[in-house]
Amino acid sequence: MWKKISDYFSTSILTGGLLTALAGSAFLYLAHWGLSNRLLESLLALCFFALLLSGDRRRWFWSGFFLGLLWFHWIGISFLHYGHPWAIPFVDLAIALIYGLYFWITAVIAEWIGQRIGHWTKTPSNSSSIFHLPSSILSRRKDFSVKGFIVSLRPAKNEDLIVTLL
Known part of the structure; x- marks a missing residue:
């Protein structure tokens, strides 16, 4: 104590x-x-x-x-x-x-x-990754644009997606 x-x-x-x-x-x-x-x-x-x-x-x-x-x-x-x-x-x-x-x-x-809600954590393994998000949150599209940024979605372990700004 x-x-x-x-x-x-x-x-x-x-x-x-x-x-x-x-x-x-x-x-x-x-x-x-x-x-x-x-x-x-x-x-x-x-x-x-x-x-x-x-x-x-x-x-x-x-x-x-x-x-x-x-x-x-x-x-x-x-x-x-x-x-x-x-x-x-x-x-x-x-x-x-x-x-x-x-x-x-x-x-x-x-x-x-x-x-x-631990799945909303930053991924330390990939320095360019912003967030590690479950696939149920995002669509299955690979790339889309958000306010001037191109966002790339690539599958990671367990069907989750890692969001990376390009």
């Missing part, structure tokens, strides 16, 4: 989660500091999605954790107005854990769905 828990606390996983959350929060803080730039914000948003989608459930957890801290720390700070400054770290930690758990559950569900 300790091994399962310690896998979530490696430096690379924490750093990846923090960088992902910083990229996802950049638009908020850049606007706050008056440094808004649509190109920069768009690039950082793409980096956020690329980092998040390329990560496993551990990165998703830490990304959600740090996003919860970066986006919702104001909730904890509002406890100052009620005379409870001692509650700020507890509220911040609770919100961060809730968001981390929310992101982790999302990653687990995505992995579960991905395992159920």
Whole structure:
């Protein structure tokens, strides 16, 4: 059990989660500091999605954790107005854990769905292939055109087809 828990606390996983959350929060803080730039914000948003989608459930957890801290720390700070400054770290930690758990559950569900429809995977054996699709999805035609691309369909194992852009 300790091994399962310690896998979530490696430096690379924490750093990846923090960088992902910083990229996802950049638009908020850049606007706050008056440094808004649509190109920069768009690039950082793409980096956020690329980092998040390329990560496993551990990165998703830490990304959600740090996003919860970066986006919702104001909730904890509002406890100052009620005379409870001692509650700020507890509220911040609770919100961060809730968001981390929310992101982790999302990653687990995505992995579960991905395992159920595993035939929609990229084929690593052929670098020019885009997707390996079951033959029931596509017609038996060998070539067709899709928005300016010529697509070649060739049979693979078990009557499936491999889609390749020419």
